[in-house]
Amino acid sequence: MTRYLSMRLLIIIPTLFTTLMIVFLLGYLGPIDPVTILRSQWAAQGIYLNEQEVADLRHQYGLDRPFFAQFGTYMDNLLQGKFGYSFTDAAPIWPRIKRSLPVSGSLALGAVIIMIVVGIPLGILAARFRNTRLDYIIVGFSLFLWSIPPFVLVPMILIISVLWFDIMNVPRGWKGVWHPSFFVAAGIISLRSLASIIRQTRGGILEVLQNDYVRTARAKGLTEFKVMARHVARNALIPVVTSMGLLVDDFMWQTVFVDLAFNFPGLGRLFTQGLSSRDFNMINGVVLFTAGLTMAINLLVDLIYPLLDPRVVYD
């Protein structure tokens, strides 16, 4: 087990390194760098830079150096725990990411809670009453939610709830966890994963229900609830846990658009800001953070397997 864990942790380092190098290379190869954006922004304010000044600025930021020199400096800083400085306003990156974490973290947590509290029971219900109207409604509705992209859903919800029913104002900005906009946003973020959790749970349970030990449990007179809770749910949850590995990706998909729509200062907005101003350090920071999170969650998922299924043993 220790050996397995250390192997897994060791492989994370080169994977993250390669990821970062790819993202860094994309920035390096790109035709537009932060200085180009800065120049156009200043020009809009009436400050015009000539070629020499632009070249000086690039030199000052080290953007004229060869790829490996730039990447080396970045890695060197990173190993000292520094994510570098923003090209747009020279503020350090890490405090920004740290400040966005409570927002994105609570949104993600809210979404996960919605997913587990709503998704798993609905999946169990659909499986228990399979091929009835209830099952069709649950499955059809989850497929419906899964299909609609967030940048469609957000304006639709706004049109319905603000224009038609007039039950809320347009949510702008982060107003804490207890504001209705948080629940709407967390709900939207959870939708994609919610649908897949419902389907996974339903499928898993239907497969487990066919096993002989379920018949035995029923035959020996256990209540239906106990059969489901003790014998079925535990085994059926294995595929659900597997799909947790995709959570971060789903979350980033949704949060980029949700942050834009609700003007939340979360990770998604940091990324779109970074992308539009080609703030390489910001982009690298966000990607590094989310990629690391993905790997950590995948590792966690693999560590949970043995708890659910004693047959899974690592070396």
Place this chain on the structure above:
Amino acid sequence: MAQTDAANVADLQFELEAQDLKTRGFWSDAFKRMVRNRLSMIGLGIFALLAITAAFGPFLAPYPYMLQNLDRVAEGPSIDYLLGTDDLGRDMLSRIMWGARTAGIVAIVSTMFSVTLGILLGGVAAYLGSWADWLISRAIDVTMSIPQLLFASLIAATFRKPVADWVDMMYARTGLGFFATPTYVDLVVVFGALALIQWPGYARLIRGQILSLREKEFVEAARAVGVSQLKILLRHLIPNALGPLIVAVTFGFGGAIVAESGLSFLGVGVQPPQASWGAMINDNQLSWRYRPWLVAVPGLTIAIVALGINFLGDGLIDALNPRQAES
């Protein structure tokens, strides 16, 4: 009730099967199962509508996608303009129809690229094993660890200018009219970005399929009676891996359409004035309060298309995996 119906149908099917065992193969069986599923037929209908609109939409559209009628700016639905006009006086219906072509082309080409890449790399990984498998699996891990949307938008943002420069250069060198229009640039960039984020899913699927099928008894039996490697591949491995692949491709198709409109929404996909559903939402989202149809029409279009394709994929899962469907 539904269960007894299903049981009757299964009995009937069994009798039919016993009667003409030779004429009904796996595929016609799957087809019959799919036709019985109402939702998947609705999905197929929506899919067919998208395909027809993508192919013939530009000829059927009442107006050109760029034509502005400045006397009739930002109107609601009317007889002249069935879905209204946008802020620049362009007909929404025509733009939706042109957008269908964008979505269709992107979905077909990027899925083709990523499936080819996925089959090649997944197949190589499964067949060669050892270091090739290790290398490709790590590449899959790396690609999948970067959130897809972030990766795709970075790729699209990086490669737009180089591709545009290349197209310009080709035009200057060859003088071909094909290179004169810059619209291809957006599409090529989006194809590339989507193919690069989608191939790992297919590669992982193919690798897993081949690895597990190779150990199955029927393959062992075929090998034991001396069937050649190539024939095993063609007769046993590929047909059996095809079902899951078709399902994955269907969902990938819907995913590509949503991803394209997502990139265009973020401004790194198809550029204006080209018609793209995502860009249409982005263009009009500031005026949703006063002219909600400008956002609702492209939004509903994306939602309906994505839903239809997912219904189709769901029906295909049931049709192609009879064991899972019966459970």
